[in-house]
């Protein structure tokens with residue numbers, strides 16, 4: 001079974017974000033980057049499916065040169081090879097991104113395509129679904145369990161408020177994976193060594209039919225407008241705690 | 256014209272409107288008024304008459320009952336096809352959805368069929384020089400951004416939970432006119448075979464009745480640190496709850512998860528410890544009367560809903576808080 005995993009590199013969780021002078025996006029200079037969290041779970045799921053059914057895991061990642069680091073880490077965890085669409089993501093919308101990814105996938109003829117259910121930076125939660133539509137294959141989202149039975153797939157999809165549902169569909173298919181469905185592995189020393197010799201094929205937008213024009217775009221980004229008046233206590237823990245308890249007792253009257 | 260696609264929860268509980276349907280309809284009313292255009296609404300699948308009567312009491316120009324046997328149970332393929340046919344027929348300039356898990360599953364597919372991008376999880380929208388500007392969040396609520404879409408449309412946008420108020424909905428004395436729309440569909444175009452929805456296990460803990468909840472997030476770092484917040488819960492006489500990553504990791508049982516996939520709570524006081532305040536968590540606790548946040552990041556989105564907050568390291572703040580609570584109570 002050939003499994004493709006689309007992963008994205010995003011700023012590390014808990015990064016201090018600063019808005020770039022253009023106000024179009026954040027200032028990326030001082031940031032460290034890591035694999036998008038749900039994508040890490042998608043990769044893990046692919047590796048586990050390969051262990052069960054055999055085959056190949058191919059990582060697909062669009063991003064600038066720095067994304068190469070995240071690709072190496074995925075190879076070190078056990079992916080067999082990678083495709084790096086080396087480009088700047090900022091001028092692309094979801095449709096454009098999915099077009100390039102779908103284009104790159106087409107030549108691979110994968111049985112299963114996995115990706116995270118959303119990216120931690122943009123959070124639009126659509127790339128996988130749009131890829132499926134462009135490729136003409138079935139899809140399902142917010143997946144918590146994947147079972148492959150020959151040419152069909154049985155997945156557990158998360159619904160709201162603690163409900164779930166099983167869904168069957170034919171392969172090939174695209175699934176968007178929810179964080180937490182498996183236990184992430186660490187790369188072994190051996191894995192890191194082996195990764196150095198694994199193939200990373202670089203593709204440019206030109207080779208994939210050119211940079212698609214955006215139909216939606218971000219005009220500017222800014223700190224959220226605060227709608228609620230909150231009382232914030234800073235400084236040493238003891239004083240802040242005492243002040244807070246005072247308020248809780250005499251203002252909010254919770255005890 | 257603006258078209259709002261509504262959602263029902265017929266499969267799970269007794270048939271009822273998804274709460275976010277009303278919020279999205281309110282968004283539709285407000286945007287339609289700003290743009291000076293009409294508002295229509297659509298509901299897919301068979302609806303019972305009580306639900307339709309409730310819908311018809313709202314101020315809506317026209318209601319479409321999109322009916323087909325193949326829409327009885329939700330599938331992405333079925334819903335995308337039915338909505339596509341309706342949009343092609345009535346040609347709205349804007350299509351709005353509630354940003355539910357179901358909408359995440361099919362609306363991007365639908366938008367793609369019109370070479371458009373779903374503007375997802377929108378928190379507000381405004382008219383600027385004749386064009387709509389949509390506001391959505393980035394980095395799980397840490398930043399906001401203005402989004403524009405090219406003029407040709409239709410635009411597709413999904414509305415975040417709680418962004419518009421359902422109680423702002425305008426009603427109408429006369430029932431809104433409705434019409435059945437029967438899309439052309441056959442079974443071969445639906446590839447997903449959904450089974451009946453289920454719940455994992457009976458809930459032993461009912462957080463909804465708790466007066467005070469202390470909730471812990473990833474800021475706690477390790478399972479062995481959980482007693483730090485347990486102490487606070489004990490001092491306050493509170494139930495312990497958690498954000499999703501804590502339950503995913505098995506540090507606390509699933510049934511203690513608060514949020515869109517877990518429980519929705521509205522206690523007298525909710526104390527969020529080391530929780531960033533992603534929307535999927537906020538929807539589960541925004542209704543608490545008093546919200547207290549403890550977080551080392553002054554810009555964490557949780558502070559936007561907090562009544563009181565302490566910016567600081569929870570490993571210093573929480574023990575100090577336990578002392579202060581015990582003192583205040585004795």
Ligand SMILES: Cc1cc2nc3c(=O)[nH]c(=O)nc-3n(C[C@H](O)[C@H](O)[C@H](O)COP(=O)(O)OP(=O)(O)OC[C@H]3O[C@@H](n4cnc5c(N)ncnc54)[C@H](O)[C@@H]3O)c2cc1C
Nearest residue numbers: 472473474498499514515516517529530531533535551569
């Ligand atoms: C479809 C879907 C459904 C979801 N359902 C849910 C759900 O039901 N419930 C839910 O909670 N989430 C849900 N999520 C996940 C959600 O988006 C967030 O990822 C999650 O809520 C983050 O949890 P957190 O705040 O604990 O972790 P993080 O976002 O990692 O935040 C940790 C916080 O701790 C702070 N911190 C770190 N160290 C310290 C310290 N020493 N002292 C003080 N503060 C510190 C950091 O500043 C940060 O703000 C869902 C996501 C999706 C896509």
